[in-house]
Amino acid sequence: MTRPLLKVQGLHHQFPLARRFAVEDASLELHPGEVIALVGESGSGKSTLLNCIAGRLQPTRGQVIYTAASGEVLDVHRLTERERRRLERTEWGHVQQDASLGLRMNVSAGANIGERLMGQGQRHYGELRSTATEWMQRVELQPERIDDSPRAFSGGMRQRLQIARNLVTRPRLVLMDEPTSGLDVSVQARLLDLIRLLVARLHLSAIIVTHDLGVARLLAHRTLVMREGRIVEQGLTDRVLDDPQHAYTQLLVSSVVAP
Numbered sequence: 001m002t003r004p005l006l007k008v009q010g011l012h013h014q015f016p017l018a019r020r021f022a023v024e025d026a027s028l029e030l031h032p033g034e035v036i037a038l039v040g041e042s043g044s045g046k047s048t049l050l051n052c053i054a055g056r057l058q059p060t061r062g063q064v065i066y067t068a069a070s071g072e073v074l075d076v077h078r079l080t081e082r083e084r085r086r087l088e089r090t091e092w093g094h095v096q097q098d099a100s101l102g103l104r105m106n107v108s109a110g111a112n113i114g115e116r117l118m119g120q121g122q123r124h125y126g127e128l129r130s131t132a133t134e135w136m137q138r139v140e141l142q143p144e145r146i147d148d149s150p151r152a153f154s155g156g157m158r159q160r161l162q163i164a165r166n167l168v169t170r171p172r173l174v175l176m177d178e179p180t181s182g183l184d185v186s187v188q189a190r191l192l193d194l195i196r197l198l199v200a201r202l203h204l205s206a207i208i209v210t211h212d213l214g215v216a217r218l219l220a221h222r223t224l225v226m227r228e229g230r231i232v233e234q235g236l237t238d239r240v241l242d243d244p245q246h247a248y249t250q251l252l253v254s255s256v257v258a259p
């Protein structure tokens with residue numbers, strides 16, 4: 001068995017003044033090349049867990065351990081802000097549900113893609129532009145729109161741009177929070193196909209938060225089901241969705257299947 005890329009141990013998070021934990025005793029391991037889906041209804045703690053994993057929220061208790069490209073084993077919540085931001089720039093990608101939060105809306109589409117490459121030390125303008133053009137094509141955006149502002153893009157186009165911006169540096173760990181929700185059904189389907197293709201081609205390791213079991217089915221090797229802050233069931237996606245053991249997972253699955 002390979003060493004896990006990411007290990008979450010006994011993670012709890014309680015928001016100030018909240019009466020209960022938003023995440024309670026969550027543990028998981030993500031191995032290189034693996035895709036995990038975190039599913040559950042609204043308010044079950046999925047985004048809070050993802051934000052704790054990303055180091056953006058400080059857990060009340062528990063640890064997030066990440067094995068860096070250098071082989072160094074890092075406790076994410078003991079990193080300085082500068083170290084964490086460096087990881088975000090170089091080894092991690094974070095695709096947010098609201099693309100406008102994951103993009104820089106005041107610079108062009110090309111600059112959005114090039115910026116992360118520059119963060120890794122690339123400076124050659126011609127190369128940055130040609131890589132940005134190539135990635136625009138890869139995510140099915142018209143390369144002629146490379147100088148346009150993301151403000152002039154539709155929701156689906158912004159999400160494609162956000163994906164290009166995140167994947168251009170070939171991150172070792174990608175966190176995605178509801179990457180397709182809020183879009184038209186047909187736009188969602190095409191975007192999901194694109195994500196599936198990129199995940200397979202780039203051999204990505206990813207954690208995807210979704211309330212849509214179809215997204216988990218399509219993208220994830222393993223699925224973790226959250227309810228009221230706890231992971232109540234986990235296993236291979238097909239097993240969890242076709243033969244759910246926990247009553248709550250059974251309810252989730254049947255509510256999708258039922259007419």
Ligand SMILES: Nc1ncnc2c1ncn2[C@@H]1O[C@H](COP(=O)(O)OP(=O)(O)OP(=O)(O)O)[C@@H](O)[C@H]1O
Nearest residue numbers: 015018022040041042043044045046047048049211
């Ligand atoms: N900033 C906050 N302050 C206080 N409570 C919060 C905050 N953010 C989330 N919560 C609470 O934490 C719990 C988990 O929320 P979270 O957003 O993680 O759930 P989720 O499963 O991602 O839901 P959704 O699918 O609707 O985004 C909820 O009870 C929510 O009300």
